[in-house]
Amino acid sequence: MDRNQIIKWLKAPAKMGHKYSLHAIYFCTGCGIIEVPPVITARWDAERFGVIPVATPRQANLFLITGYVSVKTLKAIIRTYEQMPSPKFTVGFGSCPINGGMYWDSYNTIKRLDKYIPIDGWIAGCMPRPEAIFVAVTHLWTLIDKDMADGYKRYRSNYHLYRANQEQLFGELEWPPLFPLEDQVEQIA
Amino acid sequence: MRIVEVILAPILALLIGMFFLGLARKIMARIHWRYGPPITQPVIDVIRLFSQKSVSHGNMFTLGVLFSLACSLVLILFLPMGKICPLSSSGGMLVILYVMLLAPFGIALSGGEAANPNASIGISRKLTLALGYEVPLLVILLAVMTHYKTLSIVNIVSMQQNTSWALTSLPLFLSGIAYILILPAILGIRPFEITQAAQEISSGPMVEYGGSFLALATIQHGLNLFIGIALFVNLFLGGAGNPPIFFLKMLVVFVLGLFINAALPRLRIEQAMRYLWRWPTLIAFIGMIIVLIIRR
Numbered sequence: 001m002d003r004n005q006i007i008k009w010l011k012a013p014a015k016m017g018h019k020y021s022l023h024a025i026y027f028c029t030g031c032g033i034i035e036v037p038p039v040i041t042a043r044w045d046a047e048r049f050g051v052i053p054v055a056t057p058r059q060a061n062l063f064l065i066t067g068y069v070s071v072k073t074l075k076a077i078i079r080t081y082e083q084m085p086s087p088k089f090t091v092g093f094g095s096c097p098i099n100g101g102m103y104w105d106s107y108n109t110i111k112r113l114d115k116y117i118p119i120d121g122w123i124a125g126c127m128p129r130p131e132a133i134f135v136a137v138t139h140l141w142t143l144i145d146k147d148m149a150d151g152y153k154r155y156r157s158n159y160h161l162y163r164a165n166q167e168q169l170f171g172e173l174e175w176p177p178l179f180p181l182e183d184q185v186e187q188i189a
Numbered sequence: 190m191r192i193v194e195v196i197l198a199p200i201l202a203l204l205i206g207m208f209f210l211g212l213a214r215k216i217m218a219r220i221h222w223r224y225g226p227p228i229t230q231p232v233i234d235v236i237r238l239f240s241q242k243s244v245s246h247g248n249m250f251t252l253g254v255l256f257s258l259a260c261s262l263v264l265i266l267f268l269p270m271g272k273i274c275p276l277s278s279s280g281g282m283l284v285i286l287y288v289m290l291l292a293p294f295g296i297a298l299s300g301g302e303a304a305n306p307n308a309s310i311g312i313s314r315k316l317t318l319a320l321g322y323e324v325p326l327l328v329i330l331l332a333v334m335t336h337y338k339t340l341s342i343v344n345i346v347s348m349q350q351n352t353s354w355a356l357t358s359l360p361l362f363l364s365g366i367a368y369i370l371i372l373p374a375i376l377g378i379r380p381f382e383i384t385q386a387a388q389e390i391s392s393g394p395m396v397e398y399g400g401s402f403l404a405l406a407t408i409q410h411g412l413n414l415f416i417g418i419a420l421f422v423n424l425f426l427g428g429a430g431n432p433p434i435f436f437l438k439m440l441v442v443f444v445l446g447l448f449i450n451a452a453l454p455r456l457r458i459e460q461a462m463r464y465l466w467r468w469p470t471l472i473a474f475i476g477m478i479i480v481l482i483i484r485r
Protein backbone atom coordinates (compact mmCIF):
# COMPACT_ATOMS: atom_id res chain seq x y z
CA MET A 1 0.00 0.00 0.00
CA ASP A 2 1.54 3.31 -1.00
CA ARG A 3 1.12 6.62 0.74
CA ASN A 4 -1.41 7.83 -1.81
CA GLN A 5 -3.81 5.17 -0.69
CA ILE A 6 -3.71 6.15 2.98
CA ILE A 7 -5.07 9.59 2.10
CA LYS A 8 -7.78 7.98 -0.02
CA TRP A 9 -8.69 5.64 2.83
CA LEU A 10 -9.07 8.58 5.20
CA LYS A 11 -11.14 10.56 2.70
CA ALA A 12 -13.60 7.88 1.65
CA PRO A 13 -13.28 4.68 3.68
CA ALA A 14 -16.56 3.27 2.35
CA LYS A 15 -15.52 3.61 -1.27
CA MET A 16 -12.12 2.06 -0.65
CA GLY A 17 -13.77 -0.73 1.31
CA HIS A 18 -15.99 -1.49 -1.67
CA LYS A 19 -13.00 -1.48 -3.97
CA TYR A 20 -10.86 -3.90 -2.07
CA SER A 21 -13.47 -6.22 -0.68
CA LEU A 22 -15.53 -7.50 -3.58
CA HIS A 23 -17.40 -10.54 -2.34
CA ALA A 24 -18.65 -12.25 -5.43
CA ILE A 25 -21.69 -14.36 -6.00
CA TYR A 26 -21.62 -16.35 -9.21
CA PHE A 27 -24.56 -17.50 -11.16
CA CYS A 28 -23.56 -20.77 -12.78
CA THR A 29 -25.79 -20.27 -15.79
CA GLY A 30 -23.58 -21.06 -18.73
CA CYS A 31 -20.28 -22.51 -19.84
CA GLY A 32 -18.44 -19.45 -18.50
CA ILE A 33 -18.54 -20.78 -14.96
CA ILE A 34 -15.80 -23.26 -15.84
CA GLU A 35 -13.30 -20.39 -15.79
CA VAL A 36 -14.20 -19.36 -12.27
CA PRO A 37 -12.73 -22.26 -10.22
CA PRO A 38 -9.18 -21.60 -11.50
CA VAL A 39 -9.67 -17.92 -10.72
CA ILE A 40 -10.57 -18.44 -7.07
CA THR A 41 -8.18 -21.31 -6.36
CA ALA A 42 -4.44 -21.67 -6.32
CA ARG A 43 -3.67 -21.03 -10.00
CA TRP A 44 -4.84 -17.40 -10.27
CA ASP A 45 -5.78 -16.67 -6.65
CA ALA A 46 -8.39 -13.91 -6.80
CA GLU A 47 -8.14 -13.47 -3.02
CA ARG A 48 -5.08 -11.27 -3.62
CA PHE A 49 -7.49 -8.63 -4.88
CA GLY A 50 -9.96 -9.19 -2.08
CA VAL A 51 -12.33 -11.08 -4.39
CA ILE A 52 -13.72 -14.18 -2.71
CA PRO A 53 -16.83 -16.21 -3.46
CA VAL A 54 -19.60 -16.10 -0.88
CA ALA A 55 -22.51 -18.43 -0.52
CA THR A 56 -25.48 -16.10 -0.27
CA PRO A 57 -26.57 -12.90 -2.06
CA ARG A 58 -26.97 -11.06 1.25
CA GLN A 59 -23.23 -11.13 1.89
CA ALA A 60 -22.18 -10.26 -1.64
CA ASN A 61 -21.56 -7.03 -3.48
CA LEU A 62 -20.33 -8.31 -6.84
CA PHE A 63 -22.59 -10.29 -9.12
CA LEU A 64 -20.82 -12.21 -11.88
CA ILE A 65 -23.12 -13.53 -14.58
CA THR A 66 -21.10 -16.19 -16.29
CA GLY A 67 -22.50 -17.04 -19.67
CA TYR A 68 -25.80 -17.33 -21.47
CA VAL A 69 -28.96 -16.47 -19.58
CA SER A 70 -31.98 -18.55 -20.40
CA VAL A 71 -35.43 -17.13 -19.76
CA LYS A 72 -35.96 -19.42 -16.82
CA THR A 73 -32.72 -18.49 -15.04
CA LEU A 74 -33.32 -14.80 -15.64
CA LYS A 75 -36.05 -14.94 -13.00
CA ALA A 76 -33.61 -16.29 -10.44
CA ILE A 77 -31.01 -13.75 -11.50
CA ILE A 78 -33.39 -10.84 -10.96
CA ARG A 79 -34.41 -12.10 -7.54
CA THR A 80 -30.79 -12.68 -6.52
CA TYR A 81 -29.86 -9.21 -7.70
CA GLU A 82 -32.69 -7.63 -5.73
CA GLN A 83 -31.63 -9.46 -2.56
CA MET A 84 -28.10 -8.07 -2.56
CA PRO A 85 -27.55 -5.13 -0.16
CA SER A 86 -27.24 -1.80 -1.79
CA PRO A 87 -23.90 -0.74 -3.19
CA LYS A 88 -23.66 -3.70 -5.57
CA PHE A 89 -21.90 -4.22 -8.87
CA THR A 90 -22.76 -6.53 -11.72
CA VAL A 91 -20.41 -7.86 -14.35
CA GLY A 92 -21.50 -9.80 -17.41
CA PHE A 93 -18.95 -12.46 -18.27
CA GLY A 94 -18.69 -13.64 -21.88
CA SER A 95 -20.36 -12.46 -25.05
CA CYS A 96 -23.66 -14.23 -24.39
CA PRO A 97 -25.03 -11.74 -21.83
CA ILE A 98 -23.85 -8.85 -24.02
CA ASN A 99 -25.64 -9.61 -27.26
CA GLY A 100 -26.57 -13.26 -27.29
CA GLY A 101 -23.17 -14.49 -28.50
CA MET A 102 -23.45 -17.75 -30.35
CA TYR A 103 -27.00 -18.12 -29.12
CA TRP A 104 -28.02 -14.99 -31.00
CA ASP A 105 -30.96 -16.76 -32.73
CA SER A 106 -32.03 -18.99 -29.84
CA TYR A 107 -35.66 -18.76 -28.83
CA ASN A 108 -34.86 -19.43 -25.21
CA THR A 109 -32.03 -17.09 -24.19
CA ILE A 110 -31.88 -13.42 -23.34
CA LYS A 111 -30.16 -11.34 -25.99
CA ARG A 112 -29.35 -8.26 -23.90
CA LEU A 113 -29.14 -8.78 -20.16
CA ASP A 114 -28.81 -5.02 -19.71
CA LYS A 115 -32.50 -4.62 -20.42
CA TYR A 116 -33.51 -6.56 -17.29
CA ILE A 117 -30.90 -5.71 -14.66
CA PRO A 118 -28.28 -2.95 -14.77
CA ILE A 119 -24.76 -4.09 -15.66
CA ASP A 120 -21.67 -2.14 -14.61
CA GLY A 121 -19.15 -3.84 -16.86
CA TRP A 122 -18.79 -6.41 -19.56
CA ILE A 123 -16.08 -8.94 -20.28
CA ALA A 124 -16.18 -9.87 -23.93
CA GLY A 125 -14.94 -13.17 -25.30
CA CYS A 126 -16.18 -16.69 -25.76
CA MET A 127 -15.06 -17.64 -23.25
CA PRO A 128 -12.80 -15.03 -21.64
CA ARG A 129 -9.54 -16.17 -20.05
CA PRO A 130 -9.33 -16.05 -16.25
CA GLU A 131 -7.00 -13.06 -16.55
CA ALA A 132 -9.92 -11.16 -18.04
CA ILE A 133 -11.66 -11.34 -14.67
CA PHE A 134 -8.73 -9.51 -13.11
CA VAL A 135 -8.79 -6.89 -15.87
CA ALA A 136 -12.49 -6.50 -15.13
CA VAL A 137 -11.82 -6.15 -11.42
CA THR A 138 -9.21 -3.44 -11.95
CA HIS A 139 -11.57 -1.64 -14.34
CA LEU A 140 -14.28 -1.89 -11.75
CA TRP A 141 -11.91 -0.26 -9.26
CA THR A 142 -11.46 2.73 -11.56
CA LEU A 143 -15.20 2.92 -12.10
CA ILE A 144 -15.87 2.83 -8.34
CA ASP A 145 -13.23 5.51 -7.84
CA LYS A 146 -14.94 7.80 -10.35
CA ASP A 147 -18.44 6.97 -9.02
CA MET A 148 -19.31 5.50 -12.41
CA ALA A 149 -20.25 2.03 -11.18
CA ASP A 150 -23.75 3.25 -10.41
CA GLY A 151 -25.86 0.34 -11.65
CA TYR A 152 -27.76 0.09 -8.38
CA LYS A 153 -28.66 3.77 -8.59
CA ARG A 154 -29.82 3.38 -12.17
CA TYR A 155 -31.93 0.41 -11.12
CA ARG A 156 -33.56 2.54 -8.48
CA SER A 157 -34.28 5.58 -10.63
CA ASN A 158 -35.39 3.61 -13.70
CA TYR A 159 -37.06 0.81 -11.81
CA HIS A 160 -40.38 1.17 -13.62
CA LEU A 161 -38.63 0.68 -16.98
CA TYR A 162 -36.72 -2.38 -15.83
CA ARG A 163 -39.87 -3.77 -14.28
CA ALA A 164 -41.79 -3.14 -17.49
CA ASN A 165 -39.15 -5.04 -19.47
CA GLN A 166 -39.29 -7.91 -17.01
CA GLU A 167 -43.06 -8.01 -17.15
CA GLN A 168 -43.03 -7.90 -20.92
CA LEU A 169 -40.94 -11.06 -20.90
CA PHE A 170 -42.62 -13.01 -18.11
CA GLY A 171 -46.14 -11.65 -18.02
CA GLU A 172 -47.20 -11.21 -14.40
CA LEU A 173 -44.26 -11.35 -11.96
CA GLU A 174 -44.91 -13.33 -8.80
CA TRP A 175 -42.93 -11.02 -6.53
CA PRO A 176 -43.85 -7.49 -5.45
CA PRO A 177 -41.89 -4.53 -6.84
CA LEU A 178 -38.68 -3.71 -5.00
CA PHE A 179 -39.21 0.05 -5.18
CA PRO A 180 -42.53 1.88 -5.54
CA LEU A 181 -43.47 2.06 -9.20
CA GLU A 182 -44.14 5.35 -10.96
CA ASP A 183 -47.93 5.15 -11.07
CA GLN A 184 -48.08 4.08 -7.42
CA VAL A 185 -45.95 7.08 -6.48
CA GLU A 186 -48.45 9.29 -8.22
CA GLN A 187 -51.32 7.65 -6.41
CA ILE A 188 -49.71 8.30 -3.03
CA ALA A 189 -48.95 11.92 -3.91
CA MET B 190 -6.91 2.46 36.56
CA ARG B 191 -9.56 -0.22 36.46
CA ILE B 192 -11.75 1.87 34.16
CA VAL B 193 -8.88 2.24 31.70
CA GLU B 194 -8.49 -1.53 31.73
CA VAL B 195 -12.21 -2.09 31.19
CA ILE B 196 -12.02 0.03 28.05
CA LEU B 197 -8.63 -1.22 26.93
CA ALA B 198 -9.28 -4.96 27.21
CA PRO B 199 -12.10 -5.24 24.63
CA ILE B 200 -10.23 -3.01 22.18
CA LEU B 201 -7.12 -5.13 22.50
CA ALA B 202 -9.18 -8.30 22.12
CA LEU B 203 -10.86 -6.84 19.04
CA LEU B 204 -7.53 -5.96 17.43
CA ILE B 205 -6.08 -9.38 18.21
CA GLY B 206 -9.24 -11.11 16.99
CA MET B 207 -9.19 -9.24 13.68
CA PHE B 208 -5.47 -9.92 13.34
CA PHE B 209 -6.15 -13.60 13.89
CA LEU B 210 -8.83 -13.64 11.19
CA GLY B 211 -6.46 -11.97 8.74
CA LEU B 212 -3.59 -14.25 9.70
CA ALA B 213 -5.84 -17.27 9.24
CA ARG B 214 -6.65 -16.28 5.67
CA LYS B 215 -3.00 -15.49 4.87
CA ILE B 216 -1.65 -18.72 6.33
CA MET B 217 -4.34 -20.83 4.68
CA ALA B 218 -3.45 -19.15 1.37
CA ARG B 219 0.24 -19.91 1.85
CA ILE B 220 -0.56 -23.54 2.64
CA HIS B 221 -2.50 -23.66 -0.64
CA TRP B 222 0.57 -22.15 -2.38
CA ARG B 223 -1.28 -18.93 -3.09
CA TYR B 224 -0.15 -15.40 -2.38
CA GLY B 225 -3.18 -14.64 -0.24
CA PRO B 226 -4.99 -11.44 0.72
CA PRO B 227 -3.34 -8.62 2.66
CA ILE B 228 -3.41 -9.27 6.38
CA THR B 229 -5.78 -6.31 6.86
CA GLN B 230 -8.41 -7.92 4.65
CA PRO B 231 -10.96 -8.67 7.46
CA VAL B 232 -10.79 -5.02 8.53
CA ILE B 233 -11.45 -3.90 4.96
CA ASP B 234 -14.36 -6.33 4.77
CA VAL B 235 -15.84 -5.01 8.01
CA ILE B 236 -15.53 -1.38 6.81
CA ARG B 237 -17.23 -2.37 3.56
CA LEU B 238 -20.01 -4.22 5.37
CA PHE B 239 -20.73 -1.32 7.70
CA SER B 240 -21.10 1.00 4.72
CA GLN B 241 -23.59 -1.31 3.00
CA LYS B 242 -27.31 -1.05 3.38
CA SER B 243 -28.42 -3.76 5.81
CA VAL B 244 -31.70 -5.59 5.90
CA SER B 245 -33.09 -6.62 9.28
CA HIS B 246 -35.60 -9.42 9.51
CA GLY B 247 -37.18 -8.36 12.79
CA ASN B 248 -36.33 -7.23 16.29
CA MET B 249 -34.88 -10.52 17.47
CA PHE B 250 -32.64 -10.60 14.39
CA THR B 251 -31.05 -7.31 15.44
CA LEU B 252 -30.99 -7.99 19.17
CA GLY B 253 -29.60 -11.52 18.85
CA VAL B 254 -26.41 -10.35 17.15
CA LEU B 255 -25.92 -7.61 19.72
CA PHE B 256 -26.64 -10.08 22.53
CA SER B 257 -24.01 -12.49 21.33
CA LEU B 258 -21.49 -9.68 20.84
CA ALA B 259 -22.21 -8.40 24.36
CA CYS B 260 -21.69 -11.89 25.80
CA SER B 261 -18.29 -12.11 24.14
CA LEU B 262 -17.31 -8.68 25.45
CA VAL B 263 -18.36 -9.65 28.99
CA LEU B 264 -16.31 -12.84 28.76
CA ILE B 265 -13.26 -10.83 27.74
CA LEU B 266 -13.57 -8.61 30.81
CA PHE B 267 -13.29 -11.72 33.00
CA LEU B 268 -10.26 -13.20 31.25
CA PRO B 269 -6.91 -11.97 32.55
CA MET B 270 -4.47 -11.22 29.72
CA GLY B 271 -1.06 -10.84 31.24
CA LYS B 272 -1.38 -8.09 33.81
CA ILE B 273 -4.63 -6.73 32.33
CA CYS B 274 -7.50 -8.26 34.28
CA PRO B 275 -10.34 -5.73 34.56
CA LEU B 276 -13.11 -7.59 36.38
CA SER B 277 -11.56 -10.90 37.38
CA SER B 278 -11.75 -10.89 41.13
CA SER B 279 -12.82 -14.08 42.87
CA GLY B 280 -15.36 -16.00 40.81
CA GLY B 281 -14.21 -15.50 37.21
CA MET B 282 -14.47 -19.15 36.30
CA LEU B 283 -18.18 -19.38 37.17
CA VAL B 284 -19.02 -16.41 34.95
CA ILE B 285 -17.14 -18.00 32.09
CA LEU B 286 -18.97 -21.28 32.58
CA TYR B 287 -22.32 -19.56 32.30
CA VAL B 288 -21.70 -16.92 29.67
CA MET B 289 -19.78 -19.13 27.27
CA LEU B 290 -22.96 -20.98 26.31
CA LEU B 291 -24.86 -17.75 25.69
CA ALA B 292 -22.75 -16.46 22.79
CA PRO B 293 -23.79 -19.19 20.30
CA PHE B 294 -27.31 -18.87 21.67
CA GLY B 295 -27.51 -15.22 20.60
CA ILE B 296 -26.55 -16.06 17.04
CA ALA B 297 -29.07 -18.91 17.11
CA LEU B 298 -31.91 -16.62 18.22
CA SER B 299 -31.06 -14.07 15.59
CA GLY B 300 -30.58 -16.54 12.74
CA GLY B 301 -33.85 -18.23 13.64
CA GLU B 302 -35.79 -15.02 13.10
CA ALA B 303 -34.69 -14.97 9.46
CA ALA B 304 -36.71 -18.17 8.89
CA ASN B 305 -34.36 -19.49 6.25
CA PRO B 306 -34.16 -23.33 6.12
CA ASN B 307 -30.37 -23.21 5.77
CA ALA B 308 -30.20 -21.03 8.88
CA SER B 309 -32.26 -23.48 10.91
CA ILE B 310 -30.00 -26.37 9.92
CA GLY B 311 -26.99 -24.27 10.84
CA ILE B 312 -28.48 -23.32 14.20
CA SER B 313 -29.34 -26.88 15.14
CA ARG B 314 -25.80 -27.86 14.23
CA LYS B 315 -24.34 -24.98 16.20
CA LEU B 316 -26.27 -25.77 19.38
CA THR B 317 -25.59 -29.50 19.06
CA LEU B 318 -21.91 -28.79 18.67
CA ALA B 319 -21.99 -26.48 21.71
CA LEU B 320 -23.62 -29.29 23.68
CA GLY B 321 -20.87 -31.59 22.43
CA TYR B 322 -17.95 -29.53 23.68
CA GLU B 323 -19.58 -28.16 26.84
CA VAL B 324 -19.59 -31.59 28.52
CA PRO B 325 -15.83 -32.18 28.34
CA LEU B 326 -15.21 -28.47 28.98
CA LEU B 327 -17.19 -28.63 32.23
CA VAL B 328 -15.24 -31.65 33.42
CA ILE B 329 -11.95 -30.00 32.50
CA LEU B 330 -12.78 -26.76 34.30
CA LEU B 331 -13.95 -28.77 37.32
CA ALA B 332 -10.64 -30.62 37.41
CA VAL B 333 -8.70 -27.35 37.24
CA MET B 334 -10.83 -25.79 39.98
CA THR B 335 -10.45 -28.83 42.22
CA HIS B 336 -6.73 -28.98 41.73
CA TYR B 337 -6.03 -25.33 42.47
CA LYS B 338 -8.86 -25.03 45.04
CA THR B 339 -9.96 -21.69 43.63
CA LEU B 340 -12.53 -20.17 41.29
CA SER B 341 -10.39 -17.22 40.29
CA ILE B 342 -8.42 -17.39 37.06
CA VAL B 343 -6.00 -14.75 38.34
CA ASN B 344 -5.06 -17.03 41.24
CA ILE B 345 -4.71 -20.01 38.92
CA VAL B 346 -2.34 -18.04 36.72
CA SER B 347 -0.23 -16.85 39.63
CA MET B 348 -0.05 -20.36 41.12
CA GLN B 349 1.12 -21.73 37.77
CA GLN B 350 3.80 -19.08 37.57
CA ASN B 351 5.11 -20.10 40.99
CA THR B 352 5.29 -23.78 40.06
CA SER B 353 4.99 -24.96 36.45
CA TRP B 354 2.50 -24.87 33.60
CA ALA B 355 -0.59 -26.96 34.26
CA LEU B 356 -0.12 -28.72 30.92
CA THR B 357 3.29 -30.01 31.99
CA SER B 358 2.40 -30.86 35.59
CA LEU B 359 1.24 -34.38 36.30
CA PRO B 360 -2.32 -34.13 37.67
CA LEU B 361 -3.64 -31.73 35.03
CA PHE B 362 -1.78 -33.17 32.05
CA LEU B 363 -4.73 -35.23 30.84
CA SER B 364 -7.18 -32.34 31.25
CA GLY B 365 -4.87 -30.19 29.12
CA ILE B 366 -4.82 -32.85 26.41
CA ALA B 367 -8.62 -33.01 26.50
CA TYR B 368 -8.83 -29.22 26.12
CA ILE B 369 -6.51 -29.38 23.11
CA LEU B 370 -8.80 -32.02 21.59
CA ILE B 371 -11.92 -29.85 21.92
CA LEU B 372 -10.22 -26.53 21.06
CA PRO B 373 -11.07 -26.75 17.32
CA ALA B 374 -14.72 -27.25 18.22
CA ILE B 375 -14.71 -24.21 20.49
CA LEU B 376 -13.05 -22.09 17.83
CA GLY B 377 -15.25 -23.49 15.07
CA ILE B 378 -12.32 -24.34 12.78
CA ARG B 379 -12.14 -27.07 10.29
CA PRO B 380 -12.81 -30.53 11.50
CA PHE B 381 -15.71 -28.83 13.32
CA GLU B 382 -16.54 -26.11 10.81
CA ILE B 383 -19.95 -27.76 10.52
CA THR B 384 -22.06 -24.76 11.47
CA GLN B 385 -20.74 -22.43 8.79
CA ALA B 386 -20.26 -24.94 5.99
CA ALA B 387 -20.41 -22.58 3.01
CA GLN B 388 -20.58 -25.36 0.46
CA GLU B 389 -23.47 -27.35 1.89
CA ILE B 390 -25.73 -25.01 3.85
CA SER B 391 -24.67 -21.60 2.47
CA SER B 392 -22.82 -20.48 5.61
CA GLY B 393 -25.49 -21.69 8.02
CA PRO B 394 -26.81 -19.19 10.57
CA MET B 395 -25.12 -16.37 8.62
CA VAL B 396 -27.18 -17.02 5.51
CA GLU B 397 -29.46 -13.99 5.88
CA TYR B 398 -26.86 -11.66 7.38
CA GLY B 399 -25.82 -8.74 5.27
CA GLY B 400 -24.35 -5.31 5.80
CA SER B 401 -23.67 -4.29 9.37
CA PHE B 402 -25.17 -7.48 10.83
CA LEU B 403 -22.56 -9.55 9.04
CA ALA B 404 -19.90 -7.10 10.22
CA LEU B 405 -20.99 -7.56 13.84
CA ALA B 406 -21.08 -11.33 13.38
CA THR B 407 -17.54 -11.25 11.94
CA ILE B 408 -16.35 -9.24 14.91
CA GLN B 409 -18.04 -11.73 17.22
CA HIS B 410 -16.26 -14.56 15.43
CA GLY B 411 -12.93 -12.81 16.00
CA LEU B 412 -13.69 -12.33 19.69
CA ASN B 413 -14.75 -15.97 19.94
CA LEU B 414 -11.34 -17.04 18.61
CA PHE B 415 -9.72 -14.79 21.18
CA ILE B 416 -11.75 -16.20 24.08
CA GLY B 417 -11.20 -19.87 23.31
CA ILE B 418 -7.46 -19.46 22.99
CA ALA B 419 -7.06 -17.04 25.90
CA LEU B 420 -8.86 -19.45 28.23
CA PHE B 421 -6.51 -22.25 27.19
CA VAL B 422 -3.42 -20.09 27.66
CA ASN B 423 -4.62 -18.94 31.08
CA LEU B 424 -5.58 -22.34 32.42
CA PHE B 425 -2.92 -24.60 30.95
CA LEU B 426 -0.01 -22.57 29.58
CA GLY B 427 0.51 -20.57 32.75
CA GLY B 428 -0.93 -17.28 31.55
CA ALA B 429 1.80 -14.65 31.40
CA GLY B 430 3.38 -11.91 33.48
CA ASN B 431 2.83 -9.24 30.82
CA PRO B 432 0.53 -8.84 27.80
CA PRO B 433 3.10 -9.30 24.98
CA ILE B 434 4.16 -12.75 26.22
CA PHE B 435 0.50 -13.65 26.63
CA PHE B 436 -0.29 -12.69 23.05
CA LEU B 437 2.78 -14.57 21.82
CA LYS B 438 1.53 -17.74 23.51
CA MET B 439 -1.91 -17.21 21.97
CA LEU B 440 -0.34 -16.77 18.55
CA VAL B 441 1.55 -20.07 18.83
CA VAL B 442 -1.61 -21.95 19.85
CA PHE B 443 -3.62 -20.33 17.05
CA VAL B 444 -1.08 -21.11 14.33
CA LEU B 445 -0.98 -24.75 15.45
CA GLY B 446 -4.78 -24.76 15.27
CA LEU B 447 -4.59 -23.37 11.72
CA PHE B 448 -2.42 -26.27 10.62
CA ILE B 449 -5.08 -28.66 11.90
CA ASN B 450 -7.65 -26.56 10.04
CA ALA B 451 -5.69 -26.85 6.81
CA ALA B 452 -5.03 -30.57 7.08
CA LEU B 453 -8.39 -32.05 8.04
CA PRO B 454 -11.69 -32.22 6.16
CA ARG B 455 -15.04 -31.37 7.70
CA LEU B 456 -16.78 -33.95 9.88
CA ARG B 457 -20.48 -34.61 9.76
CA ILE B 458 -22.41 -33.51 12.82
CA GLU B 459 -23.01 -36.98 14.20
CA GLN B 460 -19.37 -37.90 13.66
CA ALA B 461 -18.37 -34.78 15.53
CA MET B 462 -20.70 -35.60 18.43
CA ARG B 463 -19.44 -39.17 18.60
CA TYR B 464 -15.86 -37.90 18.69
CA LEU B 465 -16.53 -35.13 21.23
CA TRP B 466 -18.44 -37.31 23.65
CA ARG B 467 -16.01 -40.21 23.37
CA TRP B 468 -12.32 -39.28 23.44
CA PRO B 469 -12.14 -35.80 24.98
CA THR B 470 -14.81 -36.64 27.56
CA LEU B 471 -13.13 -39.91 28.47
CA ILE B 472 -9.72 -38.29 28.83
CA ALA B 473 -11.21 -35.40 30.81
CA PHE B 474 -12.91 -37.85 33.20
CA ILE B 475 -9.71 -39.81 33.74
CA GLY B 476 -7.92 -36.52 34.37
CA MET B 477 -10.59 -35.54 36.90
CA ILE B 478 -10.23 -38.87 38.73
CA ILE B 479 -6.45 -38.50 38.86
CA VAL B 480 -6.84 -35.01 40.31
CA LEU B 481 -9.26 -36.36 42.96
CA ILE B 482 -6.91 -39.24 43.90
CA ILE B 483 -3.91 -36.97 44.23
CA ARG B 484 -5.86 -34.54 46.36
CA ARG B 485 -6.67 -37.26 48.88
Ligand code: SF4
Nearest residue numbers: 067068094095096126
Ligand atom coordinates in the same frame (compact mmCIF):
# COMPACT_ATOMS: atom_id res chain seq x y z
S1 SF4 C 1 -19.93 -16.52 -24.31
FE1 SF4 C 1 -19.30 -18.48 -25.18
S2 SF4 C 1 -18.42 -19.58 -23.41
FE2 SF4 C 1 -19.66 -17.89 -22.58
S3 SF4 C 1 -21.67 -18.78 -22.21
FE3 SF4 C 1 -21.73 -17.87 -24.26
S4 SF4 C 1 -21.22 -19.59 -25.64
FE4 SF4 C 1 -20.58 -20.20 -23.57
